[in-house]
Amino acid sequence: MNDSTKPIRYQQPNLGLALTPVVLTLLVLGVQLFYFGDFTPHIPLAIGLAITALVGVKLGFRWRQIEEGIFHVIHVSLPSVSVLICVGMIIGVWIASGTVPTLIYYGLTLLSPTIFLAAAMLLCSVVSVSLGTSWGTVGTVGLALMGIGAGFEIPVYWTAGAVVSGAFFGDKISPLSDTTNLAPAVTGTDVFSHIKNMMPTTIPSMLIAFAIYLAAGFTLIDDGGASFERIEAITAALQANFIISPWLLLPALLVIVLAVKRMPPIPSLFAGALAGAVTAMVAQGVGVHDLLTYANSGYAIETGVAAMDSLLNRGGIQSMMWTISLILIALGFGGALEKTGCLEAIIRAIMTKVHSFKGVQTIASLTSMSTNLVAGDPYLSIALPGRMYAPIYRGMGYSTLNLSRAIEEGGTLMSPLIPWNAGGAFVISALGLGIADGNVENLLYIPLAFACWISPVIGILYAQTGLFSPKASDEERELWQEQGEAIATDLGAASRAGNATAATASSSN
Secondary structure, three states: OOHHHOOOOOOOOOHHHHHHHHHHHHHHHHHHHHHOOOOOOHHHHHHHHHHHHHHHHHOOOOHHHHHHHHHHHHHHOHHHHHHHHHHHHHHHHHHHHOHHHHHHHHHHHHOOHHHHHHHHHHHHHHHHHHHOOHHHHHHHHHHHHHHHHHHOOOOHHHHHHHHHHHHHHHHHHOOOOHHHHHHHHHHOOOHHHHHHHHHHHHHHHHHHHHHHHHHHHHHOOOOOOOOHHHHHHHHHHHHHHOOOOHHHHHHHHHHHHHHHOOOOHHHHHHHHHHHHHHHHHHHOOOOHHHHHHHHHHOOOOOOOOHHHHHHHOOOOHHHHHHHHHHHHHHHHHHHHHHHOOHHHHHHHHHHOOOOOHHHHHHHHHHHHHHHHHHHOOHHHHHHHHHHHHHHHHHHHOEOOHHHHHHHHHHHHHOHHHOOOOHHHHHHHHHOOOOHHHOOHHHHHHHHHOHHHHHHHHHHHHHHHHOOOOOEOOHHHHHHHHHHOOHHHHHHHHHHHHHHHHHHHHHHHO
């Protein structure tokens, strides 16, 4: 038997070996960010990928198998990369068409600075639920809101926090969202039951965030002190360089209508880009060659108002390349960690220490957050814990709706709060936060995206108290029996045995 026909035997990594690439990667990231003061996480993540590959070789994997794991995760996430490309085109074309300038103009003239942050969160929520894409919302409506906030002299990180809160919360509860469909799919529930079960954390989180943004508007922002000269300068510059009309909002309306009709996001966004191109030619007199340039390289203009120039000179496919390259490297790192069994080893080590529902629910949410932090991929952070923990819930007799809520919140909502994650990298790029240029102050949007981190906290509190933690229904139990969930019974028995052992130890103390 030659080497090519010998069966490949893989070793399971122990906890120390599994943690090695994770810890070393975080150390390199820390040195890059805090010692050198350079926020370019691409190379640290690439180094982490290489370390993971070496761990895989030590475990008996060949490079071909590790490569398959890397490209499998990248392949699964390519639709999101396609969305990024479409959003890049839309930003450049919609600025040229006057759609984004019109949104900024009417926002400055109709909104009050004191209610702006709360209104921004609500608007992004509605648009994101309609579109089913947080990224599309951030790159279009979110960009316009950044311009309005700049006109009101609101710090960019406050505006970005409100935009992120609304956009990603809308994505979380939209039946058109890919992550909202992924979470119930990997845990064995249906999407509408999943959305309904998220309401106990969604509604309080949104109300708390809304109250904070409203209070911030009245305490931190002086309505009377808002620079009317600045607002007038911006609106005058917009009128001088663009035709402003409600009709120019038609490209955005088209995308929303297509989303409501459940058209896939990529064709819907591309149709919005085409509609914006036609609008730019008809309303603004833009030539075809200029439109092609704007779609590829971004819009370019000099209005004479520095705030507007920095906001409007953006967009295009090329503006997304920093983000796309970061996402691809992070996805490759996550795929290598999954293929070599490192993530599974870490999760299984955690599972041996947890024997109660409140512990499992808490760990499921934290695992999803940690996978987001380490692997940089919201899809992996939902799929991996969803597959790993579902049998535990079934063995305990709890509905896997609890699990789907935990991983949705740890996956979807935490993604934009991690700068090297796919979601965080896109937010930074699309909203022009300038993190790559060393403007680390703008990272303050992370704690100010209140709705995104309050929701998982409420979910963990529910787990400790047993509130809104449904047991498995008769229909679910029948479905499990039909699916032959023998592994669930085994794991559930092990969990009950662990509880019994813990109870015995407790009584003997």
